[in-house]
Amino acid sequence: MLRTALRLRVCLPPPRARTFRWSATPHAQPRADTKDNVAVALEKSPVVQAVQRRLQQRSEMQAKVQPDSNTAEDKQTLQRIHEMEPLRAAWEEWENTRNLLAETTRLLQDPDPTMQALAQEERSELLARLAGLAERTFPALLVPPSATAHLAAMLELKAGVGGSESSLFAAEVLRMYVRLAQAMGWHANIVANNETDNGGVKDAVLEIKGERAYDLLRWESGVHRVQRVPATEFNGRVHTSTVAVLVLPLAEDKGSEVDEELFKMEEVKVEVMRSRGAGGQHVNKTESAVRLTHLPTGITVSMQDERSQHQNRRRAFQVLRARLMDRKLIEDVKNRRDVRRNLVSSADRSEKIRTYNFPQDRVTDHRIGLSLMNVEAVMEGEGLRDFLDELAKKHQDDLLEEAFVAS
Template identity: 40%
Template sequence: MRELLDSKLARFEQLEQDMLDPAVQADSNRMSAVAREHGSLAKLAGKYRHFKDVARQITEAREMADGDDADMRELAEAELPELIKERESVWDELLGMTIGGEDANRARCIMEIRAGTGGDEAALFARDLYEMYKRHAEAKGWKLEIMDASATELGGFKEISLSLEGEGVFRELMYESGGHRVQRVPETETQGRVHTSAATVAVMAEPEEVEIELKPEDYRLDKFCASGPGGQHVNKTESAVRLTHLETGIVVQCQDEKSQHKNLAKALRVLKSRLYDHRKQEEDKKRSDERKSLVGSGDRSQRIRTYNFPQNRLTDHRIGLTIHKLDQIIAGDLQPVTDGLIDYERQQQRDQMEGLD
């Protein structure tokens, strides 16, 4: 924890220097990326600086309490309890701010929702998940943009990619990665039987321009005509694009915009996020001997949650959380679930945290 905070503070201070560098100032794209990353770290860096200052005051007060001057000892002993209380309070705030690891304070992320087993009902469930996240984003004041979508004739989604931007967006949504299962009577069911279907969600931190270098020779670009539900062509120009990263084989396509240029820009953003996520996954495998967070592992194959409509019940299987307000949650009130997951993660960190001294 302290190592992570030290690295974040060092990065923040480096960005402060970069913003004063004439070479950076002359490059508007780089300056914008540096300023954005600096801004995303400012709150955490300020809080950690405050923590370190309080810790320094505690050290000085203890030295005074051990000294020979009776007046200074009395003063130090009176100050110590309040200083220790303040330090613990600030540390608790830091815990909350760093839930999610080194990407906790990312203000942008990419979310991909894909229909799983269940045919048309799975696609409709994927649509419902999208609507849930969309309403939650609106309530949080986040900016949401559709990057690409593959719709079905019944109005569902085979898959849909989103970009979300706002304070705390990745820290909150990272817990959505995994398998989501729904139990309900489908719109297409005439006998009133409850069916089970599934969708998967992947949430990836969106890196800054300077973090992932991607050259045209690193990927193959294919252009094709965008199509709608059922495969019918919705335009006769090759506005849709497909990118294949040559080293990893990662494939991204985008056809939501009528402009090929805009589709390419969106596809590059998604590809960079997938590459960043791919590298993070590889790093996690190398550190497989280290403890991994139960709720923040981002394992796409893990079934994380069940949405049971007949019982109006949501169950998050990772932490044993059950809420009988599924109608409110699916309508966008995801906060009780998110808060439960973050509180669980925070308590895990507290339990493993060694003494602050």
Template identity: 40%
Template structure:
């Protein structure tokens, strides 16, 4: 069956066959990171290839039914049913082949920072972290806290955590959570407010794809590594040794730190994960600055200067300002029931990608 309607289908099939050959090579599996990367891409393309083959099979069946209907009108109903199925399969295939962010199949690193509002903002940052934690763990994904700085009331000045999927699936952590990047505004009566007045504060969220060592070239000479004593909770082993690590990437000025682990080596490894993700995000922001508006819209989710959502506690209302989404179930959303909101964001993104593909 001719796939002229889908100009990228042939390249997708070829890449799938190439990856299949790589996975059959025993040498690949001696490199765990590369093997995992190839395996994930193969699984991702497998869903697209299945849709291509289903479309081709339906098209062949429709052609055969059409020939039979020419000779016997009794086959007309069957031909019509196959035509409807082919239309549905074509729409699904168009969605799968639409341009997408190459990081969508990656795990994610998420950073939440308190902003305007002092202690109330830090408490809201904790609320956001717990909201994401509940949602992603409900999907069977894992949350790994890499670094956090707490306040006296238990809020977060900042927290950085990884979200990892145990296996490749239709939706992966970065592909889902990238829409959360931006400024989140909260309107409520803070616990520190004695007169019952509603305050407005905000927290910033940055979502980055987790990248492998080999995907980002980092020169050791470009790094300044400082060690210091951890200041947060964690027991005697954490707080009495110089196990915390701060890494400064001199060319870019990016600084990352980690103090949650007991050993200096573990903290350095976590800090390097954060640095690789930050360098990737920074490089893509720079590329976006010189790109088309369409490309900018794909990466704008890493820009914390953009207010994206309001959480109004008195009205139990949540509003996403990018897509006009509103719902009066804020309590459920904060308990991790983000599905309808994330589905709406995914649908808006798909519509935009399909528009670019036309």
């Protein structure tokens, strides 16, 4: 007997994420006096039920609020009602499609074979429309838009354990993110690069600007581990080295050092000093280096890469704002709910998040259990997009689960 099956998935497959799954196998030609089993099962799915609860809340708010009220509370409620209007419109489309499906199902018993065939084709299209609403439209409307989508990203890279091999890998990681930015159509700018004598990098700062740059790169924060045979190793032994990556949100520079939402000027201790290290005749002769200390948090930023004190001061305040904004975003996530614990836990920058195994040609992200068998593609930036996409999906799925709890 011919049977059809439909699966509704709103999360990544296990073990990478919790999965809300629904499946049904109704008869191809149901009796006219029974409901369509596929549509009934869709209506019982977590997404559709969350939509119904959210719209019930909207109806309750409408019943309580006065449209012509000028109170701050009522204005806020009216705003929330207005924000749920797209969800209400999508639900209206759902109900219209559901009604059409019920009418079409009854036509499957028509004695005319041509009418039956047309009804079967129409039924398949209507079921696909319902599944599209439940799988794509509803989840997108249940999850609030990202509040950080407009932010650029500032990446701080620092060589870790592994000596010179670590600094060499840090240089390759820096290049990986530059190549990724090119592949994504973003703009990358290396604003600081402390190179070593062997061509490696002790530490570096990279700015990446473009659509959703911070939202996609924020999960790169953590320890990146490389396993490979160094060029100087004659016995073919595999060495392990690490590079620490810190991704900070970078807001548009408005030309002002002070961001009243993040800090006040009296909270910042500013010190100037002579630059240190190898360089031209400018180094060690003028007090161009700047060090900032945010007294409430103890965050310290030192900058000496630019030639003038003014440029270093501007850059230091830019980094300070980014670090304070990063701190605020992490606190906001923890205060709301810890449903994204497996992604946010790397915020202390000490967790190993990814391993680049060159002998086995494998890159593994330990948070989502995803491995790609092409180290070169990842290091060239293009392969890294697969990890970013999966991490973004995981984040979206966690937000959707949070929406289920909230509705």
